[in-house]
Amino acid sequence: MTVSLPRTLVIGGSAGSLDVLLQLLPSLDPACRLAIIIVLHRKSDNETLLSDLLATRSVLPVKEAEEKDLLRPGMVYVAPADYHLLIEPDGTLTLDYSEKVHYSRPSIDVTFSAAAEVFKERLACLLLSGANTDGADGLQMVQAMGGVTAVQDPGEAEVAFMPRHAMTVMQVDRVLKQKEMAEWVMSL
């Protein structure tokens, strides 16, 4: 493989994670060179409301992920409602309408795992608030492939279950409070 893939951050969240993103995205440095992918559980409507909302707050450009989009540094991609988001070996995106995973489409595990296979140690994944077990398997895969893993501090999360579940099945690299997140992202 001769293509150079950007360093990539995938953020997965469920119930209670939207506010975390709405605080994090405005506080990033516009010079950030990461490609950022956001996978958020939500109703399976066919609207682009979420990416529109995040775009109003983000210092980095935000777009809804489209199939065959090439991941670029300094961009934020939002997985569309009702599709899983996969990453090809050449750094392009694939949408997938297969079975729900953990009752969810998009599923966080699906994107974490797909990203782990492609980016290996050039990847960091952050799991936020939620009432679901999604994300924990994917984080383990990320770690096994050499990537960095982090969860939102369950003590701070609106719904502690999801990050806490990940912490019970594995040793995550970082447990982050909201105020530490932007700095952590910029350090990647």
Place this chain on the structure above:
Amino acid sequence: MKEHVHHLKDEEVNILLNDLLEQYGYDFTDYSFASVKRRLQRVYINDRFPSFAEFRYRVIRDSTYLTYLMEQITVNVTEMFRDPAFFQALRKQVLPVLATYPFIRIWHAGCSTGEEVYSMAILLQEMNLLHKSVIYATDINESVLEKARKGIFPLAYMQQYSQNYLQSGGQHDFSRYYAANYEYAKFSESLSEKIIFAAHNLVTDRSFNEFQLIICRNVLIYFNKDLQDKVLHLFSESLEQLGFLALGAKETLRFTTVAPLFKPLAQKEKIWRKIAT
């Protein structure tokens, strides 16, 4: 990490894809690699093969297993009246035009277990067009076609389908279209008698008729750019002048080589009209 022992490597996926092509003529090499790999990985883990060599041996030697594997590799998730706004657009913008033809030919490419085909038959019946229509419903996969022919779907889904149907502009009690039997709903044979289910591989097979409407939703997302272009040309060749092409919610003709041949009819609902050859 124990759970990652059964992890297929990219090279192993390529070996299997090559086997499927050489042994059976199924060409997945222009499919989305990430998607095919994920599907194969799932089968590999679920069926608890102790090693890749045993998985491969089974695929090559056991043709019954191959049928099952084919069903697992291709994505067969679908529902009736999925994206109600799309079916509403068919009702309002496409079928009134088709109604002016003496004979209507429709192709559902990649129809899977047939939920959208039966949805289409319901629309045609409600507009009193089914009697002069033929719907060709094709898929690469024989076993899903067998399910589609039966027209039997889980009763538990009917509530959702009924809701979709009403949102798409349906005016009847949805239950008039099926007979409930234990946990299944069998759709009326008056719907299926105008449907021809047949195997067709978009990768290797050619055009087989000329249509006024081709529907192919959530199939192209699994193909790479070259194969998308190839299949879109096949659709273009298979459409009459001013025929309609309908794709999935996240699929587009933008940036494809057939884009100049079509004009958008309903942009959000992903329906185009062929204006040139």
